[in-house]
Structure formats: C-alpha cells, structure tokens
Amino acid sequence: MKGIEDAQLESRNVLLRTDLNLPVEDGEPQKTVRFERYVETIKELSDRGARTLVMAHQGRPARKDFTSLETHADFISEELDQEVEFVQSFFGPRLGDAVASMQDGDITVLENIRFLSEELQNASPERHAHDHFVENMSRYFDVYVDDAFSAAHRSHGSLVGFTPLMEAYAGPVMQNELESCDRVREEFNSGVLVLGGEKPSDIIGMMKHMIDDVEKVLLGGIPGELALKIQGLGSDKKNEWIERNSFDASQGEFEELMEAYSDKIMTPIDLATEKGDYRPEEVPDEMTWDIGRKTAEKYADIIRDADAVVMKGPMGAFEEHPSGSKKIVEALTESDGFTVLGGGHTSSLVQRFGHSLEDFSHVSIAGGAFVRYMSGEDLAAVEALSD
Numbered sequence: 001m002k003g004i005e006d007a008q009l010e011s012r013n014v015l016l017r018t019d020l021n022l023p024v025e026d027g028e029p030q031k032t033v034r035f036e037r038y039v040e041t042i043k044e045l046s047d048r049g050a051r052t053l054v055m056a057h058q059g060r061p062a063r064k065d066f067t068s069l070e071t072h073a074d075f076i077s078e079e080l081d082q083e084v085e086f087v088q089s090f091f092g093p094r095l096g097d098a099v100a101s102m103q104d105g106d107i108t109v110l111e112n113i114r115f116l117s118e119e120l121q122n123a124s125p126e127r128h129a130h131d132h133f134v135e136n137m138s139r140y141f142d143v144y145v146d147d148a149f150s151a152a153h154r155s156h157g158s159l160v161g162f163t164p165l166m167e168a169y170a171g172p173v174m175q176n177e178l179e180s181c182d183r184v185r186e187e188f189n190s191g192v193l194v195l196g197g198e199k200p201s202d203i204i205g206m207m208k209h210m211i212d213d214v215e216k217v218l219l220g221g222i223p224g225e226l227a228l229k230i231q232g233l234g235s236d237k238k239n240e241w242i243e244r245n246s247f248d249a250s251q252g253e254f255e256e257l258m259e260a261y262s263d264k265i266m267t268p269i270d271l272a273t274e275k276g277d278y279r280p281e282e283v284p285d286e287m288t289w290d291i292g293r294k295t296a297e298k299y300a301d302i303i304r305d306a307d308a309v310v311m312k313g314p315m316g317a318f319e320e321h322p323s324g325s326k327k328i329v330e331a332l333t334e335s336d337g338f339t340v341l342g343g344g345h346t347s348s349l350v351q352r353f354g355h356s357l358e359d360f361s362h363v364s365i366a367g368g369a370f371v372r373y374m375s376g377e378d379l380a381a382v383e384a385l386s387d
Contacts, residue, residue, distance in 0.1 A: 147171025196221030197313025290316030
C-alpha cells in the first residue's frame with residue numbers, strides 16, 4: 001500500500017474516506033478517541049494544501065444513531081479552528097459548486113454516505129467502480145485517500161469503489177493501525193485475552209485464531225454470561241434476554257471452545273445486579289449488568305502479572321455500570337507488559353475513565369475490523385488499496 005507521505009496533494013482535489021461514526025447520547029454525537037485521531041489526518045491534508053472533501057458514515061438506517069454529519073462538520077471546525085463547509089447533496093450542481101469553490105487547504109464534509117442505499121451493498125471494487133455515485137464523484141477528484149480502518153472490513157462503494165479509478169493511498173490511521181495489529185499478531189504469545197462486549201459472535205474467530213498462543217482468556221460482558229448460560233448458571237432473566245436478542249447464535253461454537261480449552265477460559269465468579277453481587281449459581285431472577293467485584297479483582301491480578309494483554313469489549317453495561325470495566329482498564333495501565341485495547345466501545349473507555357493513549361502500548365479505534373484482522377481475516381478495503 002502507498003501512504004500519503006509521498007503523494008502530491010497541494011492544489012489537488014482529495015476525496016478522503018474516514019470514519020466519523022460517533023456514539024450518540026441523548027440525541028447528540030459524542031467526541032471520542034476515534035474522532036480525534038481521524039481529525040489529525042484531515043488537518044494533515046489541509047496543512048499540505050489539499051482541497052479535501054471528507055466522506056464518512058454515521059450509524060445505520062433505522063438505528064437511533066443514524067443521523068446527519070452536519071454536527072460532525074461543526075466538531076471538525078472547532079477542533080481545527082477553521083471554517084468547514086457542509087454539503088448535503090451527493091449529486092448535481094450543489095455538490096459540483098461546493099467542490100469547485102474549494103481553495104488550497106479547504107475542508108468540506110459530505111452528508112452521511114449511508115443515506116445512499118447503494119452504499120450498504122457489498123461488492124468487488126470493480127463492480128462498485130460502476131456505481132452511479134462512485135462514477136459521478138470520481139469526476140471531481142484527483143486523489144482518493146482511505147483512512148477508515150475501523151470500516152475496512154466492509155466492501156462498500158465508498159471504501160473500495162474508487163481504488164480502480166484514481167490515485168489511491170492509505171491514510172496515516174490506516175497505516176498505523178495495520179502496523180500495530182501486525183505487531184500484536186506476530187509478537188503476542190503467552191499473554192492474556194480479555195474478551196467482553198455485546199456480541200459473542202464477534203470474538204469467536206479471534207479466540208480460535210489466538211487461543212493456542214495465550215495463557216488465559218478472561219470472559220466478561222455478554223460472552224461471559226453466555227459461557228455461564230452454557231454451564232447452566234447465571235440469571236434466568238438475563239439468559240432469556242440473550243436468547244431473545246439472538247446473542248446465543250454462536251453458542252455451539254462457543255461451547256466447543258470451552259470444552260477444548262477449559263484450562264484456559266475463565267468465566268465470571270460473580271455478577272453485578274442492581275441489588276448487589278451474586279455468585280453465578282445464586283443470582284436472583286433479575287438482570288445482571290456487569291462482572292462482580294470479586295471477578296474484577298481476580299481478573300485485574302492476572303492482567304497485572306501478564307507479559308501481554310489484549311482487551312476487546314467492556315465487561316458490562318459500562319455507561320451506567322462502569323465498575324468492572326473501570327477496574328480492568330486500570331489494571332492494564334498498571335501492567336508493565338504489552339497492552340492493547342481494541343474496539344470502538346473499548347477505546348472510548350480510555351477517556352471515560354480518565355486515562356491517556358500513552359498509558360497503553362496501542363489503542364485500536366476499530367471494532368469489527370480489529371476483530372477480523374486479529375482473527376486472521378483479510379480486510380476488503382486493505383485488499384483494494386494493496387491491489
């Protein structure tokens with residue numbers, strides 16, 4: 001892959017695919033580590049005299065976080081202390097006029113790319129190159145830069161369709177993430193995996209790919225509770241919720257891993273409810289929200305002594321029940337080993353709990369892309385840039 005360090009950008013129209021997908025709380029997007037890191041690339045392009053159109057997505061159709069990028073444009077303007085234009089049109093004279101009016105160093109943000117239905121289709125770069133949107137946009141630009149590592153596992157038009165049509169480069173975030181993840185894949189052995197979050201299916205591939213090289217796998221979040229459910233433990237109410245939301249779809253594969261690696265996989269020894277902490281076999285008929293205090297302490301001791309730790313996913317519903325996730329993240333900052341945080345929600349814990357990026361060996365801002373890359377899979381956008 002070619003990086004932008006050798007690209008001629010001054011006075012050229014640059015189409016930047018980045019990822020400004022932010023968590024939305026009370027209807028308002030919230031700035032994150034991911035946002036700050038991607039804005040650094042926007043600033044670099046502007047400083048080098050590029051005329052940059054920023055293309056990104058926010059949420060998915062029918063979800064609560066599916067919103068316009070107008071607020072994001074304001075955020076970028078505030079961060080860089082310069083005027084940033086916002087254009088709602090994907091076609092026609094309003095788009096053409098917005099691009100034509102840009103001067104060296106100018107930044108314009110395009111509306112949420114997922115407002116286009118064709119954007120959510122997975123297809124090859126060659127096929128997407130013939131999308132109406134891709135063909136139309138390519139007429140306005142000289143250079144395509146893909147910096148959206150956190151979306152790199154998707155073969156969508158904005159991520160792969162422009163690579164056959166113009167000069168294409170990997171952005172700094174894309175390059176840094178790949179280099180750091182390669183280091184984890186190559187150097188991570190005899191370490192500890194801390195796996196939580198919401199979807200057990202997200203971590204199955206990661207476990208299969210890495211479990212032979214680790215000492216322990218510490219489960220929390222929904223994966224931890226699914227593991228307890230397999231053992232006939234945990235909250236009946238929570239187990240019903242897991243089934244109702246199909247988070248047990250990968251239960252068969254999960255069960256096989258637990259049987260094959262029972263000596264490595266650790267499950268919570270207590271769970272937190274609104275009323276207090278309970279052992280898995282004693283949880284009353286109410287919802288559980290987090291790992292309990294004893295589990296957090298036990299996991300933290302293991303993490304502090306480990307030579308290497310990779311954490312993917314919080315330990316529970318951290319927005320309202322942060323205790324378990326906070327204890328685990330603090331243990332990572334106290335470790336002298338090689339520590340990596342991966343995943344969108346996981347990286348947001350850094351700021352939420354008052355830490356800095358320098359407290360960890362690497363903080364990946366990606367969720368699905370991080371998991372798939374750590375599972376040994378190829379990433380569609382990376383393959384397109386390489387080709």
